[in-house]
Amino acid sequence: MDHRQKDWPEWLASAEFVVNNKTHTATKVSPFMANYGKEVRMGGNIRKKGKVESAMEFVERIKKVHEEAEAALKKTQEEMKRYVDRSRKETEKWKREDRVLLSTKDLVFKERLVKKLMERYIGSYAIEEVVSTNVVKLRLSSSMRIHLVVNVSQIVQYKEQVRGQKKEEGKPVKVEGVEEWEVEKVLNKKKIRGVEKYLI
Numbered sequence: 001m002d003h004r005q006k007d008w009p010e011w012l013a014s015a016e017f018v019v020n021n022k023t024h025t026a027t028k029v030s031p032f033m034a035n036y037g038k039e040v041r042m043g044g045n046i047r048k049k050g051k052v053e054s055a056m057e058f059v060e061r062i063k064k065v066h067e068e069a070e071a072a073l074k075k076t077q078e079e080m081k082r083y084v085d086r087s088r089k090e091t092e093k094w095k096r097e098d099r100v101l102l103s104t105k106d107l108v109f110k111e112r113l114v115k116k117l118m119e120r121y122i123g124s125y126a127i128e129e130v131v132s133t134n135v136v137k138l139r140l141s142s143s144m145r146i147h148l149v150v151n152v153s154q155i156v157q158y159k160e161q162v163r164g165q166k167k168e169e170g171k172p173v174k175v176e177g178v179e180e181w182e183v184e185k186v187l188n189k190k191k192i193r194g195v196e197k198y199l200i
Contacts, residue, residue, distance in 0.1 A: 026076040027069040034069050037062040091152065094136055099124040099158035102138065106154070107146065114197055124158035 020031040021040060032040045037058060053061070094100075101121035109118065128148070129137040137149045188199040 026073050028072040029065060029069050033065060037065055091133055092157065093133075094127055094130050094152065096127055096130060098127045100127060100136075100138070100155040101125075101158050102140075102150070103154045103156075114192070117199065121156060 017040075023030050027034060030039060032038070101123040102125060103121055104118050105120075107122075126139045127136050128139040131137055131149060134152050135149055136152060136155065138155075140146070140148055183200050186198055186200055189196055191197070
């Protein structure tokens with residue numbers, strides 16, 4: 001293919017031949033072998049005489065090829081399913097008026113520059129409608145300019161606070177007449193666009 005990438009139609013036939021003549025990782029045979037019972041090669045001696053198999057022999061051979069390809073494909077599917085199921089969990093059954101927390105992973109907050117200092121979830125919000133097993137519609141405030149319909153992977157069940165569980169926020173102290181908070185400890189700091197940010 002040239003550097004302008006305009007002659008790609010001329011290579012389609014060659015690309016198709018290469019794909020069809022390559023052994024598939026799932027079926028363990030090439031598409032040519034699965035469809036025609038033999039590998040197709042470029043060139044060769046057309047005058048060479050060979051034995052022509054009967055129709056019944058061909059049918060039996062192609063049937064065996066299909067059975068082997070089907071068995072290999074089934075084994076690959078089972079391996080893929082077993083691999084995916086390791087990180088898969090049962091989908092929670094949601095219903096209307098359930099309280100949930102919304103993930104902030106894909107949300108944008110202009111006033112919060114440091115993503116890692118944000119809450120992982122915000123809310124709680126009520127489910128207004130269960131669209132499907134994987135999608136729900138939330139009842140959000142009008143100030144949140146996001147789509148009301150979200151995937152269930154973006155929400156978690158809201159659990160009421162246990163009495164005494166919530167930590168009281170520190171009270172401000174007055175410094176020269178201005179309310180400020182005392183910092184117990186600076187955990188980390190880094191410079192972002194010339195401005196130092198602190199993790200406290």
